[in-house]
Amino acid sequence: MGYKGTPRTVKIDFAQGHEHHGAEARVRRMSFGEWEAILEGDDDNAVAEFAKRLVSWNLEDDDDQPLPATPEGLRMVDTSLVTALKEAWLQSITGVHAADPLPQSSPSGGPSLVESIPMEALSPSLAS
Template sequence: MGYKRPARVYKLVFNEDDDMAGLEVKARSMSTGGLLDMAPLLDLQLSASPTAEEMESIAELLERFAGVLVSWNLEDDDDEPVPATLEGLLDQDIDFVLRIILAWADAISGVPAPLDGLSPGGEPSLVASIPMDVS
């Protein structure tokens, strides 16, 4: 009997000082090959008047992310849940969606989260406390 790797789901929570505070997004991981294929799309810089090629790239990025999006607590203006689907993504502002996608990409690529608090500092190094006298 072989090993079956459990699916990894990342929970993205946005900071209290962020304008997206309170938003929680759950999204699955992606294969290494999928992430490598998606990497150029993550670096896409939209021009003021996006070209057809840029629009195709955005559409591909959204489709790929929709494939791993599991859930979110997003509601519309009528307090109705927004489905965690491609259609739900397409109903949102592009900058909002891109921030979510970039946060997810950081999480799955292993970028460590900020530390929870200050380091206690530890004890001074013994080497640093040995007097060094040059004669």
């Protein structure tokens, strides 16, 4: 029996304390070729691809009615949530955390050793 790959969809949810905690979505993965096409495009292309692959979500409108998990439904969602969903989806299929900050405890390092090396020209007798 051969390897069939990873699950066809990914679940997106946000951790406790995240601005959009409670929002969930299920989105289809993509092939490497489809990923390359996104890289060649712009951010609007990534949002369009996300919208095409959206399977389900738990989003509701102000009247507690479910929003359809469609490109039209996506247009009714706050832009910060759309951005967060898109970025979480891309991270889940690539494993890259593009927005992760460096830890605050990161050391600044010591002085460069290059600065302590004398940079005088060699005397004519040592140059040969």
